[in-house]
Amino acid sequence: MMDTKDPKSSLKIIALIWILIECNLVAGNIFGFASLFSVLKEKGIYGSKCIEVLDETNTKSKDCPGRTIEYQLAFALGIGFYNLPAVFIGMINDFFGPRSLKLIAIVFHLISWLSLGFTVPGRDWLIFFHTIALSLAGICTLLSSFSIAAHFTQNRGLVTALISGAQLAGSIWYAIFQVLIDNRIVTLSTLSFIWASFAFLMLGSAFLFLDWRFPWIDSKLKVKATRQEIVATKSEDKLGRHLTNPLFIVVTLFLSCLLLTISFFPVIWFPWLMYLTGGNEPSTIRYTFLYSISAVASIIIAPLCGLIVDFRGSRGYSQKMLNISVLQTLTWIASIALCIVCMFNSISAALTTLAILLFSRTMLVAGSQALIATVFPPQFIGSLLGVMWTIAGIISFATYGLVRLAKDPQYTWRAWLVILILCLIMGGHLVQLWILYFRSKKMKKDQHLQINAEEMQTLKSSNDI
Numbered sequence: 001m002m003d004t005k006d007p008k009s010s011l012k013i014i015a016l017i018w019i020l021i022e023c024n025l026v027a028g029n030i031f032g033f034a035s036l037f038s039v040l041k042e043k044g045i046y047g048s049k050c051i052e053v054l055d056e057t058n059t060k061s062k063d064c065p066g067r068t069i070e071y072q073l074a075f076a077l078g079i080g081f082y083n084l085p086a087v088f089i090g091m092i093n094d095f096f097g098p099r100s101l102k103l104i105a106i107v108f109h110l111i112s113w114l115s116l117g118f119t120v121p122g123r124d125w126l127i128f129f130h131t132i133a134l135s136l137a138g139i140c141t142l143l144s145s146f147s148i149a150a151h152f153t154q155n156r157g158l159v160t161a162l163i164s165g166a167q168l169a170g171s172i173w174y175a176i177f178q179v180l181i182d183n184r185i186v187t188l189s190t191l192s193f194i195w196a197s198f199a200f201l202m203l204g205s206a207f208l209f210l211d212w213r214f215p216w217i218d219s220k221l222k223v224k225a226t227r228q229e230i231v232a233t234k235s236e237d238k239l240g241r242h243l244t245n246p247l248f249i250v251v252t253l254f255l256s257c258l259l260l261t262i263s264f265f266p267v268i269w270f271p272w273l274m275y276l277t278g279g280n281e282p283s284t285i286r287y288t289f290l291y292s293i294s295a296v297a298s299i300i301i302a303p304l305c306g307l308i309v310d311f312r313g314s315r316g317y318s319q320k321m322l323n324i325s326v327l328q329t330l331t332w333i334a335s336i337a338l339c340i341v342c343m344f345n346s347i348s349a350a351l352t353t354l355a356i357l358l359f360s361r362t363m364l365v366a367g368s369q370a371l372i373a374t375v376f377p378p379q380f381i382g383s384l385l386g387v388m389w390t391i392a393g394i395i396s397f398a399t400y401g402l403v404r405l406a407k408d409p410q411y412t413w414r415a416w417l418v419i420l421i422l423c424l425i426m427g428g429h430l431v432q433l434w435i436l437y438f439r440s441k442k443m444k445k446d447q448h449l450q451i452n453a454e455e456m457q458t459l460k461s462s463n464d465i
Helices: 009-026 029-043 065-083 086-096 098-117 126-151 156-169 172-182 188-196 199-209 227-236 239-243 246-276 281-310 317-341 347-375 378-396 398-405 409-425 427-464
Strands: 051-054 060-063
Touching: 009 126, 009 156, 009 199, 029 065, 029 126, 029 172, 029 188, 029 246, 029 281, 065 126, 065 246, 065 378, 065 398, 086 098, 086 126, 086 378, 098 126, 098 188, 098 199, 126 156, 126 199, 126 347, 126 378, 156 281, 156 347, 172 188, 172 281, 239 378, 246 281, 246 317, 246 347, 246 378, 246 398, 246 409, 246 427, 281 317, 281 347, 317 347, 317 409, 317 427, 347 378, 378 398, 398 409, 409 427
Parallel strands: none
Antiparallel strands: 051 060
């Protein structure tokens, strides 16, 4: 993975482990927010949205579709804000350094968890502060953490995928919160304040392993040494050239459309399971816990995506294009399968989607980010990932409209049909990706033929002499 003679090799490993733990704890929590629905219900959050109804025996009960819609809206907004501002966040990372971005992440992290800690009936709106600030803290933490990959020149794809896997597995924590709270071990407010204290962990990584664009308080693990080097690099290579690269455009569009599968799924999971179980809330909670805890498998699946991207990467651009094409094709097939299975209203279909989602989500997120980190220059990774995730974020706001389309869980297939059509359209971009691969292979073959011809000509000239 690195040169063992490098005196900083041990520090690099420590930095990577620290970053992985940090990303797991704070960078991907938003994607498991559905596990808190039952906890928020017990706390009476948005209980004012419930109405009393009489059944056939004149027994009063509460009907609370409005409350669930508020939870879903907070969830959907959180997912949208995870991606939407990424272009600005990425530019902050590139122009001011990952340490500056990590300090910004700390501010949002504190706002998020303190908001949740003080959420009570009457201050229900703090839930929206929590999800939005949580997402901003998560994307800031994630993009700043990718700078560590620059130290692992031969395995940038693998390291980026490891970070992505740790981030995706972070959604398990809300499920653990749910178990602890249901068993009366701890309260939601206490857990919120504990998580807020992880700001110290983030502060440690910011000053120990990350740098900024100011000539003071440098870390021992330095990525970009001087401002002059940055200017020199930018004069030779421009961001605009990479933004217009066909490969970058293909990957961005591909990610943006297929991301709807993994942004819409967690939002409708809880009400869909309530419908499938006939309103059996304990069963729904168990299935939701299974859904959230299954994300831990991302820690294993994500490195496999990185290994695919890095496989025989030393052979050149053509081999990298083959690796990318294979991974993106597998991702597309998994996403199509997810959309189709989700159209069936049965418990077995729901459990099947969990297995498919584990692979499709991890391959899409970890694979796309590993691709960008591997193929493009490290000095532009923040901006490129930022642009990619912002475009994906804009499109992911369609989740709000899809939720409205699937307001009745019985008709969630309508929303999945829309997503399926978009995924099928993205099949055209896969064709373009494979064309790029075969072109690069042909170009490499032509270069070999040209070199051989020149060598033969040189040999012939020497024999004539």
